[in-house]
Amino acid sequence: MDFGATLLPILASGLAVGAIYALIGVTYNTMYSTSRVMSFTSGQLGMLGGVLGSLFILRLGMPLIVGFVLTIMACAIVGVVTEFIAVRPVLKSLDQHLYVLSTLALALMIQQFTAIEWSTEPQPFPRLFGLGSGSFDEKFWLPVAACAFTIGALELMQRHTLVGRAFLAVSEDNFAARSLGLPERNLRIASYALAGAIGGLAGFAGGELMLAFFANGGQYNFYGFVPVALGGLGNNRGSIVGGLALGLFQQAANFLVGGVFASVAVFIAFIIVLLAAPQGLFGTSTARRV
Amino acid sequence: MTVETTTSVTGLRNRPFGAARSERWSQLAPYAALAAIAAVLPWIGNEYWAVIGTRAAIYWVLVAGLNLIVGFAGQLAIGYVALLTLGAYTTSVLVAGNVIPAVPLPLAFGAATVIGAVFGLVVGLPALRLRTFYFAMSTLGFATIVTQIALAWKSVTGGGIGIVAPEFPAPFNTPWGFYGFCLIVAAIATWMSANVAHSRFGRALVAIRDAEVAAEANGISKVQFLVPVFLLGGAMAGIAGGLFATLQTYVTPDAFTFDLSVLFFIAILIGGRGSILGPLLGTILLTILPEFAAPLAAWSTFLYAVLLLVIVLAVPGGIADLIDFKNRRPLTDAREIQPQPALLSRVIARQPGSQPLSLRNVVLAFGGVRALDGLDLDVQPGRVHGLIGPNGSGKTTALNVISGYYAPQNGSVALGGATLELGHPESRASHGIARTFQTPRIVGEASVLENVMIGATVTGRATFLETLLALPRRATDERVLKAKATAALTAVGLETLADIRANRLQHSELRFVEIARALMLSPAFLLLDEPAAGLSADEIDRLGSLITEISRQGTGVLLVEHHADLIFAICERVTVLNLGRVLAEGAAAEIRVHKEVVSAYLGA
Numbered sequence: 001m002d003f004g005a006t007l008l009p010i011l012a013s014g015l016a017v018g019a020i021y022a023l024i025g026v027t028y029n030t031m032y033s034t035s036r037v038m039s040f041t042s043g044q045l046g047m048l049g050g051v052l053g054s055l056f057i058l059r060l061g062m063p064l065i066v067g068f069v070l071t072i073m074a075c076a077i078v079g080v081v082t083e084f085i086a087v088r089p090v091l092k093s094l095d096q097h098l099y100v101l102s103t104l105a106l107a108l109m110i111q112q113f114t115a116i117e118w119s120t121e122p123q124p125f126p127r128l129f130g131l132g133s134g135s136f137d138e139k140f141w142l143p144v145a146a147c148a149f150t151i152g153a154l155e156l157m158q159r160h161t162l163v164g165r166a167f168l169a170v171s172e173d174n175f176a177a178r179s180l181g182l183p184e185r186n187l188r189i190a191s192y193a194l195a196g197a198i199g200g201l202a203g204f205a206g207g208e209l210m211l212a213f214f215a216n217g218g219q220y221n222f223y224g225f226v227p228v229a230l231g232g233l234g235n236n237r238g239s240i241v242g243g244l245a246l247g248l249f250q251q252a253a254n255f256l257v258g259g260v261f262a263s264v265a266v267f268i269a270f271i272i273v274l275l276a277a278p279q280g281l282f283g284t285s286t287a288r289r290v
Numbered sequence: 291m292t293v294e295t296t297t298s299v300t301g302l303r304n305r306p307f308g309a310a311r312s313e314r315w316s317q318l319a320p321y322a323a324l325a326a327i328a329a330v331l332p333w334i335g336n337e338y339w340a341v342i343g344t345r346a347a348i349y350w351v352l353v354a355g356l357n358l359i360v361g362f363a364g365q366l367a368i369g370y371v372a373l374l375t376l377g378a379y380t381t382s383v384l385v386a387g388n389v390i391p392a393v394p395l396p397l398a399f400g401a402a403t404v405i406g407a408v409f410g411l412v413v414g415l416p417a418l419r420l421r422t423f424y425f426a427m428s429t430l431g432f433a434t435i436v437t438q439i440a441l442a443w444k445s446v447t448g449g450g451i452g453i454v455a456p457e458f459p460a461p462f463n464t465p466w467g468f469y470g471f472c473l474i475v476a477a478i479a480t481w482m483s484a485n486v487a488h489s490r491f492g493r494a495l496v497a498i499r500d501a502e503v504a505a506e507a508n509g510i511s512k513v514q515f516l517v518p519v520f521l522l523g524g525a526m527a528g529i530a531g532g533l534f535a536t537l538q539t540y541v542t543p544d545a546f547t548f549d550l551s552v553l554f555f556i557a558i559l560i561g562g563r564g565s566i567l568g569p570l571l572g573t574i575l576l577t578i579l580p581e582f583a584a585p586l587a588a589w590s591t592f593l594y595a596v597l598l599l600v601i602v603l604a605v606p607g608g609i610a611d612l613i614d615f616k617n618r619r620p621l622t623d624a625r626e627i628q629p630q631p632a633l634l635s636r637v638i639a640r641q642p643g644s645q646p647l648s649l650r651n652v653v654l655a656f657g658g659v660r661a662l663d664g665l666d667l668d669v670q671p672g673r674v675h676g677l678i679g680p681n682g683s684g685k686t687t688a689l690n691v692i693s694g695y696y697a698p699q700n701g702s703v704a705l706g707g708a709t710l711e712l713g714h715p716e717s718r719a720s721h722g723i724a725r726t727f728q729t730p731r732i733v734g735e736a737s738v739l740e741n742v743m744i745g746a747t748v749t750g751r752a753t754f755l756e757t758l759l760a761l762p763r764r765a766t767d768e769r770v771l772k773a774k775a776t777a778a779l780t781a782v783g784l785e786t787l788a789d790i791r792a793n794r795l796q797h798s799e800l801r802f803v804e805i806a807r808a809l810m811l812s813p814a815f816l817l818l819d820e821p822a823a824g825l826s827a828d829e830i831d832r833l834g835s836l837i838t839e840i841s842r843q844g845t846g847v848l849l850v851e852h853h854a855d856l857i858f859a860i861c862e863r864v865t866v867l868n869l870g871r872v873l874a875e876g877a878a879a880e881i882r883v884h885k886e887v888v889s890a891y892l893g894a
Contacts, residue, residue: 108595
């Protein structure tokens with residue numbers, strides 16, 4: 001196989017989309033860790049990262065850094081809105097899985113609003129730094145860099161800050177954390193804001209590659225969930241490994257046999273792996289209460 | 291203890307005799323009204339109305355099947371538009387003959403039915419093993435892929451340009467003719483889904499939704515009950531897809547937007563879970579609604595989403611809850627549970643067995659904690675065996691090992707000569723092992739009678755296909771189960787509450803409902819997990835005589851209980867556990883004065 005012409009583009013685009021999927025997976029996990037809820041808004045946050053970046057920088061002509069900060073802040077707010085509207089009201093009856101419907105409804109509202117008010121066609125995303133070309137173009141390595149940065153920051157936060165440890169405590173045992181006097185509700189809101197920022201970052205960093213397109217939300221929802229399912233719920237490392245592997249697999253299939261078969265292959269692999277290992281490849285099963 | 295034989299007068303008997311028939315008519319009346327409206331539509335409306343009516347009927351063919359999956363079984367299949375797409379392309383491609391030589395229309399519909407069923411099952415597979423969200427995702431992913439394939443596989447589907455849909459022969463080739471045809475299909479779909487809903491299959495699905503643990507204890511395995519429903523739902527969606535194609539006259543991928551999935555879903559939720567009439571009304575409503583809100587057409591999906599959110603947050607019960615007048619009637623406050631143990635022989639009616647239920651050297655550790663540490667236990671048929679001990683001594687864990695929720699690391703559970711499979715709760719019912727739970731596990735939205743009928747799910751004889759087509763064995767099953775459930779409810783003293791929704795009952799009443807449900811199996815062994823918790827002193831007395839009489843009918847009872855009085859009043863043998871081991875075992879009288887037991891547990 002010709003390295004420069006085939007393998008390198010596969011690696012570059014595979015790692016790039018893989019990093020985006022991984023970050024969306026981390027978004028799912030971050031929301032899940034404090035609320036035990038998987039939210040359909042995760043993928044929409046990635047979509048918003050691209051659309052808002054394009055809106056602020058290209059359409060409104062803001063400087064790069066201002067546009068970036070505003071995008072991340074807006075996505076963090078959408079994360080908090082998710083918690084308020086779609087998660088908190090149904091937390092009491094978690095076993096009825098109403099959150100699937102409430103977050104789906106909110107995700108659809110975000111997507112449709114974007115389609116109508118922004119555009120139903122993919123719109124260009126600004127070139128951020130103008131670095132690199134070919135397979136080393138920034139559009140390929142920016143998502144990877146964003147992913148590395150996020151993982152590093154999350155690890156540092158969990159190990160060295162009080163808030164990070166509080167997150168861990170709540171995700172480990174909600175009731176125990178509350179009885180220790182941890183402000184469980186505020187931590188949950190904070191984790192949704194954090195998740196929003198991570199999702200926004202994923203979409204922003206991947207904007208040059210995926211463009212500012214309302215339908216990206218649905219794609220991110222599914223492909224971002226695959227690494228979560230494969231890696232085990234709440235397991236960030238599993239999501240990163242799963243996301244990158246998914247990206248490489250998908251892009252390789254894309255280059256070699258075409259996009260549709262790539263999607264079919266991913267779907268079949270998803271179903272088979274889940275049936276074989278319901279807890280994910282890196283997850284652990286929990287004892288059930290009778 | 292005296293055996294109560296008085297028939298209770300609780301003031302709830304406000305239905306005159308013969309009300310059953312009029313109730314049946316009042317249940318059918320709304321459907322008759324809808325049919326009448328549908329029948330007069332051609333005389334009062336124009337052909338545009340024919341199209342809308344046809345669309346509603348086609349949507350309902352799909353929703354009727356999906357309703358069993360979403361509304362009854364509680365499985366959140368959100369990408370069902372994909373199966374509609376598959377059905378539409380299957381009939382169109384086969385009739386057009388651009389892959390294989392053209393096939394006649396009925397055969398194409400047959401193929402759409404089969405393909406719909408197969409993919410309905412494929413998409414449903416994750417639901418058999420995984421948590422709800424995974425299933426939602428897999429259906430969503432499937433919906434995405436089907437649209438992509440429809441776009442890309444140009445040689446077959448015509449890509450974005452599309453393909454001509456099959457035309458129906460006369461007299462169904464006019465708008466009103468096709469309308470009539472679709473109405474007939476919709477009526478058949480309603481009838482079939484009602485047949486399933488009001489059978490042991492429908493009740494089992496609701497049990498899987500609302501009381502999964504109890505469902506397993508009653509022998510309801512997800513695979514056995516969900517697979518046929520996935521097949522049925524897929525098949526109906528495939529047929530709906532074929533009809534939808536003909537209605538559109540031309541099939542393109544953009545006719546199958548995700549909006550449709552949301553519409554189907556909301557129709558069910560608006561209608562209310564576990565109802566057929568509700569989702570039917572919901573489907574009609576959502577099909578007609580956009581016709582009145584034409585200026586908002588661009589925002590329709592957005593508005594559907596808002597509607598979905600509002601329903602989930604504000605009226606989770608849906609239309610069905612709003613029109614459920616029967617359950618608005620207040621219940622009498624001062625009601626007493628008056629069991630009639632003398633009537634138990636009608637329910638249990640079993641040949642007293644001679645085989646004991648025995649545990650040998652059972653070891654079960656959770657991490658480092660040995661919850662059961664080499665437990666031996668023998669429960670004899672026709673006897674009441676008490677299992678007592680301090681909190682955390684392993685009583686409930688032992689029950690959970692017997693009923694298969696926990697698989698011990700070592701040891702065996704045997705019923706007579708047969709060794710029971712470890713860790714398969716859904717296999718226990720067929721061995722005649724029934725149980726109740728510390729916290730009653732009841733389907734709150736079903737009536738008390740339906741809850742009790744769930745107990746005998748495994749004894750039903752009609753297969754899914756027979757049930758679907760209302761063949762004679764379905765009616766026999768229903769009659770037998772209903773009679774037995776009524777007898778069981780009478781025996782435990784709750785017959786006056788039979789038609790009441792279970793979540794309106796008091797805690798103590800639910801305990802007796804669980805016992806009635808367990809008796810439906812005519813169990814060889816009955817495991818009771820703290821049945822007296824939360825009961826008044828009088829109720830405990832009556833419970834005691836009920837349990838005694840159950841054992842006299844030949845059923846072996848294993849009773850986990852903290853009320854020492856009850857234990858020593860009715861148990862012949864008692865096993866005392868401490869730290870997962872047997873501290874003492876013997877006749878009740880011996881245990882009562884056993885030194886170690888008194889000091890470790892009973893107190894002086």
